[in-house]
Amino acid sequence: MSSLAVHTLYSLLNGLDELSCQRAFLPSTEETERLNRHRQRLSSLETDTPLDDFDLLAVTTSFELDWLNLPLCLDLGGIPPRRSERTDAHPFLLGGGPCFTANPLPVLNLFDAIYIGEVEPRLPDLQALTQLPRDQWAEYLSTRPGFFVPGMTRSPVQRQYATxxxxxxxxxxxxxxxxxxxxxxxxxxxxxxxxxxxxxxxxxxxxxxxxxxxxxxxxxxxxxxxxxxxxxxxxxxxxxxxxxxxxxxxxxxxxxxxxxxxxxxxxxxxxxxxxxxxxxxxxQSVTFAPETGTETLRQSVCKRLSDEALFQGITDASDAGLTSVKLYFLVGLPGETEHDRAAIVSLVEHLTRDFPGCSFTISINPFVPKPHTALQAAEVPDYRTMRQLLATVSTALRRLPRVQVRAGSARWAAVQTAISRGDEHLASALVAASTKQVDFSQLRRLFAEAGSNLDQIGIPPIRDGQYPWDIIAMPTAPASKAGL
Ligand code: SF4
CATH class of the missing domain: 3.30.750.210 (Transcription Regulator spoIIAA)
Structure with a gap:
């Protein structure tokens, strides 16, 4: 419920005739144990209806790591996670959201259909399902824009957006x-x-x-x-x-x-x-994302922010009384050198000197390459190297006065990278990891069996000159003036 997407889907779907939408979420560990102990199924919040009693489950996730919980949710709801193990007696499983739009390949074999893009323009297609028998849903959606139906859709699928x-x-x-x-x-x-x-x-x-x-x-x-x-x-x-x-x-x-x-x-x-x-x-707080320590590296990733503008931004914020400054940085970007990482520390040191009335929270995160971006094919350091890079920068930052440091996890960034650029071979690893609730070393083994070695430098899989996410076409429409 912290995601505006969930609120939006809830309102839009409940606004359609002949359709009612309820919510269910991944339960806490305690609640999961309770469900398993009492042999109960995961149910909706509104009417306590078990998931497998619904006609359709519309799943949205914001982050790739959420997919490690997805098969567990289905399992708890009495639904076999793999599409091949389900029949028309089970709910129709529809996925959508940012990671599905970017690269649905790792979960393609779990879903009956995946929606690519923003949902608003295609709501009539979901409403149309209420007038069709269940066994025609997949075929119908395969004819509609933006829906990828495994085994039926001819790629690429055009991303949809609301105009x-x-x-x-x-x-x-x-x-x-x-x-x-x-x-x-x-x-x-x-x-x-x-x-x-x-x-x-x-x-x-x-x-x-x-x-x-x-x-x-x-x-x-x-x-x-x-x-x-x-x-x-x-x-x-x-x-x-x-x-x-x-x-x-x-x-x-x-x-x-x-x-x-x-x-x-x-x-x-x-x-x-x-x-x-x-x-x-x-x-009292203000958040900016300079991302890098040097302007040169910042320019190389098209982040148009000068150090001077950053200092001016913090001056304006602190003049207004916003004296708790949070800054985001990335580590492991392509072309990054030791000098760039040291410059993160110098930049923050400079800020602590220039703004004695401000406190700083510095968030240092490993770079995770994403499909469809200019850095989609970037090599990333293996997680042990990344952990060392993060530790060097964090340790130096922690010596500065009025500076708190939050460093992201190199291990989980490696998993995220593997999923974000993964292909359909990852599905078995995701199902096994999720339903058995494995730790990182077991996860590493499962990913290796699926062809994704977390111990090595991360590179994307290419087959016949194509990335897995080339099944999605991203229209680059001109900026709309609507609504200005
Ligand atoms: S492109 Fe992304 S990172 Fe850059 S300013 Fe926009 S939202 Fe922020």
Whole structure:
């Protein structure tokens, strides 16, 4: 429920005639043990209906590592994870979301159909299923744009995207205290990003950037204020919203004034009005992503941010009272040298000197290459080397005053890389790893048996000159003016 995608699907599907949608989630370890002990099946939250009693299961995941839990969920719901082990008596299994859109190959043999792209334009196709017998669903979807039906679809499948975002609202459907964004009303300002960082999946699979008109945001926010003052503005880069100053001003004038937070922003935008709004909302922190220590490496991955702009961004933020600064960096990028990694430490050291009133949280993460990005074929260090690179940078950073360091896991980054660039051979490893709940060393062995050696430098599989994800075509439509 911390994912706006779940809220969106829940609202959109329940808005269709003759169709009702309920929710089920991966249970906690304790709940999983309880289900197994009592031989009960994983059920929906709304009516406690076991998963295998549903007609269709629409599965969405944001991250590749979630696929390690997917077969377990199905198993707990009484559904054989592999498509070949199911019949028409089982629910139809439909997958969708960012990692399915990028490269569904590793889970292709689990699903009856995979949807590629944004769901809004193809809702009528899902509604049409209610008028068809179950045994015709796969064939019907194979004729519809954006659906990949194993054994029926001739690739490549065109990614679908919504062109009329100004006519639909993407926002929180259920307010709850039990999420990352407790009791917050999240609303999507824009979709896509007009930057083109070469490592970024979101920058590719949500093209083109589309903005919602300001008026389309203010109405729902005003209505939401009757239930909560916490408002979260969601966008790949809030700073790129064309009428940001006016929007911030309008939000400041609302009664009661919303307590605003934002998903992410660029350091080099003019964010001063936004910083004032955030400070007035009681926020103390600001997050930027310089990604690299040197400008040269930053430019080589198309991240258009100078050190000067970063310093100016932090100056503006701290002037407004946002003195807790969080910075994101990547390690293991192609072409990165020891000098680039040392420069991360020098840059942060410089910041601690220039901003004595600020505290810094530095997040250092291993680079994970993603399909359809300019760095899709990049070689990445094996996880032991990556662990050493992360440790060197983190240890040096931890010696600096007012600096907290959070380092990502090199092991799990290697698994993520293997899945993100994997092919259909990985399905057996995912099913075995998930249903048996294995540890990392067992996972390593299962992946090796599936042809993906986590101990070696990561390179993508190529067959007949093609990457696994070449079954997906990414249209590069021009940026839409709609909604500005
Ligand atoms: S600015 Fe952020 S969202 Fe946009 S392409 Fe770069 S990393 Fe991706």
């Amino acid at each position: 009329m975002l100004d006519k639909i609202i993407t926002a929180t459907a259920i307010l709850t205290p039990h999420t990352e964004f407790a009791n917050s009303y999240l609303i999507e300002m824009s979709r896509g990003c007009r930057q083109g960082c070469s490592f970024c999946l979101a920058g590719q699979i949500y093209r083109p950037m589309r903005n919602r008109p300001m008026e389309a945001l203010l109405g729902p926010i005003q209505s939401a204020l009757a239930h909560t003052r916490r408002i979260g503005l969601v966008s790949a880069s809030v700073s790129d919203y064309p009428r940001l100053d006016q929007l911030c001003h309008a939000l400041m004038q609302m009664d009661p004034m919303p307590l605003v937070s934002v998903s992410s922003m660029r350091a080099d935008g003019d964010n001063r009005a936004l910083f004032e709004l955030l400070a007035a909302s009681g926020q």
